[in-house]
Structure formats: C-alpha cells, structure tokens
Amino acid sequence: xxxxxxxxxxxxxxxxxxxxxxxxxxxxxxxxxxxxxxxxxxxxxxxxxxxxxxxxxxxxxxxxxxxxxxxxxxxxxxxxxxxxxxxxxxxxxxxxxxxxxxxxxxxxxxxxxxxxxxxxxxxxxxxxxxxxxxxxxxxxxxxxxxxxxxxxxxxxxxxxxxxxxxxxxxxxxxxxxxxxxxxxxxxxxxxxxxxxxxxxxxxxxxxxxxxxxxxxxxxxxxxxxxx
Numbered sequence: 001x002x003x004x005x006x007x008x009x010x011x012x013x014x015x016x017x018x019x020x021x022x023x024x025x026x027x028x029x030x031x032x033x034x035x036x037x038x039x040x041x042x043x044x045x046x047x048x049x050x051x052x053x054x055x056x057x058x059x060x061x062x063x064x065x066x067x068x069x070x071x072x073x074x075x076x077x078x079x080x081x082x083x084x085x086x087x088x089x090x091x092x093x094x095x096x097x098x099x100x101x102x103x104x105x106x107x108x109x110x111x112x113x114x115x116x117x118x119x120x121x122x123x124x125x126x127x128x129x130x131x132x133x134x135x136x137x138x139x140x141x142x143x144x145x146x147x148x149x150x151x152x153x154x155x156x157x158x159x160x161x162x163x164x165x166x167x168x169x170x171x172x173x174x175x176x177x178x179x180x181x182x183x184x185x186x187x188x189x190x191x192x193x194x195x196x197x198x199x200x201x202x203x204x205x206x207x208x209x210x211x212x213x214x215x216x217x218x219x220x221x222x223x224x225x226x227x
Contacts, residue, residue, distance in 0.1 A: 028097025
C-alpha cells in the first residue's frame with residue numbers, strides 16, 4: 001500500500017522541495033540536493049557534538065545519563081531554515097522526507113529492542129502548533145524501521161519558555177521538574193527530538209527514565225548543533 005502511494009506521489013511530477021528546479025525523487029529532494037545536505041559525519045562518541053574525534057570534554061568530565069546520541073545532520077543550512085518553517089509556519093511536510101533520510105542515515109545504529117519515545121510538548125503548545133514535530137519523527141521512524149513507538153510515556157506537565165530563546169544557564173533551570181512519567185517504562189528507550197543544542201532536554205528526560213528503572217536511554221535527533 002505504501003509503495004502504491006509513493007509511486008502515485010512520484011508520478012505527479014513533484015519538484016525538489018529545496019531547489020525548486022529538479023524533479024523530486026523517492027526521498028523528497030532531488031539527488032543533488034540530497035547529496036548536499038549537511039550530514040553529520042563526525043561527532044562526539046557520546047553526545048554527537050559535531051567535529052569531535054572521540055569523546056568531548058563535557059562528556060568526559062560529566063557523563064550524561066543517556067548512552068549514545070545518533071544525529072542525522074549538522075544543524076547548518078538548509079536545516080535551520082527548514083526547522084523554522086516547520087515550527088513557525090506549522091508546516092510538517094518536510095518532516096516526512098527528513099525522517100526518511102534520517103532512517104536511511106542512522107537507522108541501523110538504533111537498537112531494535114529499544115522503544116522510540118518522542119520528547120513531549122506541553123499540551124497547549126502542541127495545540128497551538130497543531131502537532132509535535134518530535135512525535136511525527138518518532139512515528140515515521142517506527143514505521144520505516146519497524147520499531148516500537150510509545151508516544152504517551154512522557155508528559156510535560158508545566159509550560160515553560162522555549163529553550164531556543166534561552167542561554168545555556170537558563171536552559172538548565174528552565175526544565176526542572178516539568179516532566180513526568182505517564183506509562184509503564186520499557187527497559188530500553190530511544191528518545192526522539194528534532195534538534196539537540198545543549199542537550200539539557202534529553203538529559204532531564206534520560207535522568208528521569210534511568211532513575212525510574214530504565215536500563216538504557218539513547219537519543220535520536222534530526223540535527224545536532226555545532227559548538
């Protein structure tokens with residue numbers, strides 16, 4: 001059924017969503033634009049900080065609660081523009097093909113025994129935007145990679161300022177005690193988010209899960225920001 005839908009979609013002669021010139025291919029962008037995307041080729045072995053060989057200083061000095069971060073892209077052009085479009089224009093369309101490329105890039109690194117869990121939004125923010133981008137990515141990855149997806153495991157009970165508007169110190173205190181567990185905890189969890197910057201959000205959630213009895217927490221993100 002999915003292949004029939006894709007074949008029908010391709011036969012409509014869609015144009016590449018990045019250059020608006022060449023025909024789209026199965027992944028969404030044309031082959032040239034897909035090849036030019038800023039894939040994350042080297043990063044910290046623990047937190048995927050771009051450009052690090054081995055483990056970064058921060059992870060050595062203060063090991064995070066999560067075990068590994070798998071990131072598809074470096075947060076560079078055109079990813080910031082796409083993420084801004086998704087959130088500000090309430091346009092989830094790029095997530096469909098970005099999640100496909102993410103699965104193709106790092107899918108084999110995800111432990112098939114792990115349950116995908118999206119980073120939650122507060123219910124008001126999700127209602128205003130119309131969707132949780134992390135949940136859409138998680139659902140798409142689960143379908144493409146045939147993994148378990150548990151969207152209601154975590155809940156954000158307090159509404160907080162958006163992390164993107166805060167500095168590093170403010171991000172650390174902004175999310176204190178705002179998350180809670182909502183369902184039984186799997187033994188292994190892979191948190192899914194769109195962008196990882198300081199890692200404060202996934203660290204809070206990972207610590208919450210580990211302290212509640214989860215054996216291992218990994219993280220999958222579309223993009224990892226440079227230092």
